[in-house]
Structure formats: structure tokens, C-alpha cells
């Protein structure tokens with residue numbers, strides 16, 4: 518016996534299975550990240566041909582088996598066509614999907630990450646803040662949504678706010694200048710990053726702003742480069758994972 522359910526979600530990745538089928542990984546509002554079998558999706562006359570592609574967002578009706586889901590029908594709300602017609606946008610979009618895939622699980626509440634991903638894909642093709650800033654916002658915010666974002670508003674040791682200080686990756690964020698002098702509080706290989714006011718402000722804004730209101734500000738190139746170098750160091754420390762799609766993007 519199988520039951521039918523409808524979930525709202527976004528296709529993160531697609532893999533060919535056998536001669537005619539596909540397996541989709543979908544980030545859903547209701548069930549977290551799930552894997553769905555799309556029978557016959559590669560046949561030219563299949564109703565699933567166009568909707569079994571990355572970035573497709575909509576309502577997916579599925580047969581729920583004991584151990585897997587099979588696609589029954591799809592009602593597409595957004596194909597993100599603007600992303601597909603520009604190779605650079607496509608690469609950035611695929612990178613966002615790969616990171617979201619890596620950071621989400623089945624059965625978890627991933628609604629905020631789904632919102633972030635949707636808004637990030639939208640920002641790539643619609644909002645004029647540029648692909649690099651869109652990427653920067655996405656990278657920092659997904660850390661915050663996952664509970665691994667750096668503490669930017671108060672010292673990680675003494676909780677003091679509005680003080681001078683530095684950023685330390687391993688310590689997990691802001692270290693005030695008096696704690697920074699304390700050698701017992703120095704972790705091995707954890708250099709001081711002297712961030713500009715603009716960079717601190719941007720980090721705090723990203724930490725405290727919901728995904729749908731994030732893509733509203735601009736940064737100077739200098740501040741953006743500061744934060745993107747720091748993001749690369751942070752990713753290396755906390756994710757320890759090489760994303761395949763990252764090879765297609767230029768470092769800032």
C-alpha cells in the first residue's frame with residue numbers, strides 16, 4: 518500500500534537512473550530533504566521531463582512507499598528561467614543547491630534554509646546586487662541557519678558588546694581586545710582578522726535578518742572581498758568539504 522502526499526519544495530539535484538528514469542533530491546517545507554524517484558522522466562513525451570531539473574520550485578505530489586518516494590505529479594510555481602539562460606547564474610545557483618544539499622537532512626525542519634535558497638536564486642536573476650554579494654550573503658546566512666554562524670555582536674569569551682576587538686575563526690567570532698591579549702584564550706593557529714566597521718555591520722545584519730529581507734543592501738568591493746576571504750577560511754574550518762560546483766566559480 519502507498520499513500521499520496523503533496524509537498525512544497527525545490528529540486529536541488531537530478532541523477533539519471535537506468536535508461537529512462539531520474540532521481541531527484543528535493544528540499545521540502547514539510548519533510549526536509551528527500552529523494553524522489555521520477556519514473557520515465559527522461560522520455561521525450563514525459564510530463565516530468567521539464568520539471569525534473571535543478572531549481573524547479575513547486576508542489577510535488579508523491580506516492581509514499583515504505584522506504585522511498587515516487588513522483589506522481591508536479592505543479593510548478595517557478596522554473597527560475599532567468600538562471601538557466603545565463604551560464605554564470607547557473608553555476609552560482611548549482612553551488613547554492615549543492616551547499617543546501619550538504620547542510621540539510623531528511624525529517625529535519627529545513628524551512629528557513631528553503632526560504633534562503635529560494636531568495637538567493639531569485640536574487641541571482643532579479644536583484645541588482647550582483648552575483649558575488651548574493652553568494653556572500655547566502656554563505657554566511659546558511660551558517661547562521663544551521664546554528665554554526667559566528668558570534669558577531671558580543672565577545673565569545675566575556676560577552677562584552679560594542680568593544681574593540683578582532684575576529685577569530687576557531688574561537689567562533691568576535692574576541693574583544695582584552696580577551697584577545699589573554700594568552701590562555703588563544704587557540705592554536707587562530708589568527709586575528711582585523712575587520713572594518715562595514716564588515717562587522719554586514720555580519721551582524723546577516724545574522725539578525727530573515728532570508729526574505731536579506732538581499733537589500735550593498736557593500737563596497739573592499740568590504741565584500743574582506744568578508745569573502747573570511748567566509749572561505751570559515752568554510753574550511755567548519756565544513757571540511759570540497760564542493761564540486763565551487764570549482765566553476767571564481768574566488769573573489
Ligand SMILES: [Zn+2]
Nearest residue numbers: 672675693696
Ligand atoms: Zn572579551
